[in-house]
Amino acid sequence: MDSAPSDSHSSALHDNTKVVNDDGPIAVTPLQTNASTAFGTSNSSIRDKEGSIANRLRAQKDLVTKFIFDAATKLPPAQPLPTNQTRASLNSLFGSALEGRDHTVCVRVRPLLKHEQDDAGCYSVVTANNPAVHVHSVDFRWNGRSNIRTNKYDADVVFGPDDSTDAVYNAIALPLIPLVLSNGMGTLLAYGQTGSGKTYTMTGIQERVAQDIFALAEQHRQTREPGWDGVTGGSGFEFTLSFVELMGKQAFDLLSDKKPVSILEDVFGAVHLSGAAEEPVTTPARFLELVERGASLRRTEATAKNATSSRSHAVCCIRVKNTLLPEAEDGILYLVDLAGSESNSDSSDHSRERIAETKEINKSLGTLKDCFRNRALIDSTDSHVHIPFRSSRLTLLLKEAFDPASARQARTTVIANLAPGITDVPQTLNTMRYIAPLRVPVRSTSPPAISDPSNPAVWTNAQLRTWVRANYPGSKIDPAVLCPTESGKQMCRLPMGEFIARCVLCDGVSEMSARLLYEKMWKLLITARLRARKRPGEAAAVKSKPVAKAKLKPDSTSAAAAADDDDDAVTTTADLKPGTFIALNPEHEGMRDKLNTVPVVALLLAPHASGAWTVADMANLEEEKEGDEAGRYELLIESKRVVPKAMIKGRVEVEYVRTSRTYRLCGVEV
Numbered sequence: 001m002d003s004a005p006s007d008s009h010s011s012a013l014h015d016n017t018k019v020v021n022d023d024g025p026i027a028v029t030p031l032q033t034n035a036s037t038a039f040g041t042s043n044s045s046i047r048d049k050e051g052s053i054a055n056r057l058r059a060q061k062d063l064v065t066k067f068i069f070d071a072a073t074k075l076p077p078a079q080p081l082p083t084n085q086t087r088a089s090l091n092s093l094f095g096s097a098l099e100g101r102d103h104t105v106c107v108r109v110r111p112l113l114k115h116e117q118d119d120a121g122c123y124s125v126v127t128a129n130n131p132a133v134h135v136h137s138v139d140f141r142w143n144g145r146s147n148i149r150t151n152k153y154d155a156d157v158v159f160g161p162d163d164s165t166d167a168v169y170n171a172i173a174l175p176l177i178p179l180v181l182s183n184g185m186g187t188l189l190a191y192g193q194t195g196s197g198k199t200y201t202m203t204g205i206q207e208r209v210a211q212d213i214f215a216l217a218e219q220h221r222q223t224r225e226p227g228w229d230g231v232t233g234g235s236g237f238e239f240t241l242s243f244v245e246l247m248g249k250q251a252f253d254l255l256s257d258k259k260p261v262s263i264l265e266d267v268f269g270a271v272h273l274s275g276a277a278e279e280p281v282t283t284p285a286r287f288l289e290l291v292e293r294g295a296s297l298r299r300t301e302a303t304a305k306n307a308t309s310s311r312s313h314a315v316c317c318i319r320v321k322n323t324l325l326p327e328a329e330d331g332i333l334y335l336v337d338l339a340g341s342e343s344n345s346d347s348s349d350h351s352r353e354r355i356a357e358t359k360e361i362n363k364s365l366g367t368l369k370d371c372f373r374n375r376a377l378i379d380s381t382d383s384h385v386h387i388p389f390r391s392s393r394l395t396l397l398l399k400e401a402f403d404p405a406s407a408r409q410a411r412t413t414v415i416a417n418l419a420p421g422i423t424d425v426p427q428t429l430n431t432m433r434y435i436a437p438l439r440v441p442v443r444s445t446s447p448p449a450i451s452d453p454s455n456p457a458v459w460t461n462a463q464l465r466t467w468v469r470a471n472y473p474g475s476k477i478d479p480a481v482l483c484p485t486e487s488g489k490q491m492c493r494l495p496m497g498e499f500i501a502r503c504v505l506c507d508g509v510s511e512m513s514a515r516l517l518y519e520k521m522w523k524l525l526i527t528a529r530l531r532a533r534k535r536p537g538e539a540a541a542v543k544s545k546p547v548a549k550a551k552l553k554p555d556s557t558s559a560a561a562a563a564d565d566d567d568d569a570v571t572t573t574a575d576l577k578p579g580t581f582i583a584l585n586p587e588h589e590g591m592r593d594k595l596n597t598v599p600v601v602a603l604l605l606a607p608h609a610s611g612a613w614t615v616a617d618m619a620n621l622e623e624e625k626e627g628d629e630a631g632r633y634e635l636l637i638e639s640k641r642v643v644p645k646a647m648i649k650g651r652v653e654v655e656y657v658r659t660s661r662t663y664r665l666c667g668v669e670v
């Protein structure tokens with residue numbers, strides 16, 4: 001948002017005045033009214049004053065609505081909404097994924113509801129004029145005179161009360177689907193005060209995603225032919241759906257009777273929604289059935305503004321596995337219906353528990369704001385920017401949308417929902433104050449980037465082609481196929497799945513080598529970003545994260561790497577700490593009767609004073625296999641137990657395999 005609310009323009013009802021905002025003074029037509037008589041003065045108590053204000057607002061309905069109407073006629077014509085008549089053409093939809101901002105901020109103004117229309121004291125004071133929104137409020141002065149103050153905010157897209165959910169979906173949700181089908185990450189967050197239409201909007205979007213995602217997956221397969229022409233039946237995609245609610249530090253599975261689940265970040269930086277059901281979905285009907293089941297379990301409470309207010313963040317996660325590109329990570333679509341924001345005055349009548357809950361909700365919304373804004377800032381500033389994504393469960397779960405070191409192509413959109421009534425103005429202004437800083441202006445010039453030739457984001461198409469030729473051994477990847485027209489910046493916005501799919505169209509190019517090239521380009525980009533942040537120490541730390549090593553290690557070299565690691569794989573127990581992977585001693589007497597059922601690798605969770613540890617089990621997925629293949633493990637975070645110190649054989653090195661979400665043991669015989 002470009003204009004600060006405090007600099008909004010105001011117009012006295014009683015005299016000729018000027019409207020001032022960031023763009024400078026704008027003259028307005030004077031209102032021919034004796035407003036001071038209409039509003040009057042009052043020396044009564046605060047409560048009387050509030051009642052009197054309500055009466056005055058009611059009395060002034062015609063006056064204020066006329067002012068708003070007149071003001072609206074002076075606005076420039078609203079810009080047309082972005083539409084996707086191209087729903088039939090996935091290619092053009094996909095093209096839109098390469099353009100535009102990665103962090104978008106939209107506003108949806110809902111219509112006045114029936115009961116609001118019936119209330120003579122409530123009338124609409126919000127004007128949607130895409131891409132701006134105007135919020136009008138009435139200020140009463142001590143002398144009985146009154147002003148109409150208009151706050152103008154800019155957004156990327158503004159939807160008005162007459163815009164349908166179809167229009168919202170087409171503009172902001174539909175373009176995320178091709179990204180997700182290409183192994184990227186799309187996140188849509190509905191924000192707003194309680195009763196502003198978040199659930200209405202998100203439910204409508206879920207219904208439309210359910211209809212479109214399967215059809216677009218089939219189209220996606222067809223656009224990839226002949227590369228994927230061996231596929232018969234099905235689109236080559238597998239979909240799963242998880243649905244969780246987050247309340248403070250707790251998370252519950254909405255698909256499994258609200259079973260508690262954990263959100264964990266392992267030592268490799270991978271975040272796990274551990275213990276949540278991942279239900280396979282193959283049809284729109286099944287998709288909707290799951291979403292409805294989850295929504296019915298979500299926690300709601302009556303609030304001042306909404307009889308069934310959602311008091312938790314509901315996160316619907318659609319995971320897309322492309323079975324035709326097993327080397328690419330799963331695409332992920334997060335549809336997040338945030339808990340309603342409430343001001344302190346709204347929750348003042350609540351119990352202590354409810355007030356604490358409101359505080360917790362507002363805290364996590366504050367963290368979300370910081371993460372969103374700071375991530376967007378990284379692309380437009382050279383200063384160091386801290387992104388506190390570990391400060392709340394929600395932002396930890398959505399880590400890849402915020403983490404600058406993430407190599408996943410991610411797009412995040414916040415849609416702020418507004419109730420248009422005059423009685424909601426304080427909350428509406430709060431919502432806009434929350435949203436305003438999220439919209440970070442795009443940097444028009446990028447001198448540091450230009451001075452950094454190793455940053456792929458500034459390469460021309462010719463430079464990109466030269467780099468591809470130089471970096472693919474044997475030069476089998478034809479740049480004309482991989483990047484016929486794209487600039488370096490566009491290439492960095494290409495989701496991994498699309499990158500790999502283009503590479504394997506070239507003869508003799510394996511998926512693994514395509515993936516390595518993709519990761520090499522991202523590594524250059526992340527390193528350049530970190531260099532630009534002028535924190536060499538931090539850059540080095542991120543570079544040396546084990547996840548980078550794990551990601552860049554192809555299958556063919558893992559045996560050699562495992563052999564290299566062999567010597568130091570098992571160490572002393574002195575340096576054990578939570579998050580360390582350990583081997584358990586099968587000779588220990590505590591293990592003997594469990595030898596066939598207990599996994600012998602585990603993850604340390606918490607130490608006990610006695611020296612024992614609470615550990616999480618790791619299930620060996622390939623017990624029958626031998627050699628390097630023998631050590632694929634799945635983390636069973638809910639399966640915990642306490643093991644004595646003597647049972648811990650030592651620390652083991654593992655690497656995280658993102659594509660299968662498993663851990664591979666490096667060079668340790670178990």
Ligand SMILES: Nc1ncnc2c1ncn2[C@@H]1O[C@H](COP(=O)(O)OP(=O)(O)OP(=O)(O)O)[C@@H](O)[C@H]1O
Pocket residue numbers: 109110111113192193194195196197198199200201306308309310311338339340341417
């Ligand atoms: N665009 C819209 N058109 C028509 N009705 C709407 C629209 N948006 C919201 N509503 C109605 O407004 C009411 C409140 O909407 P909703 O429950 O979605 O609010 P919310 O922001 O999710 O509230 P909370 O945070 O308290 O859960 C509902 O009755 C809903 O049907």
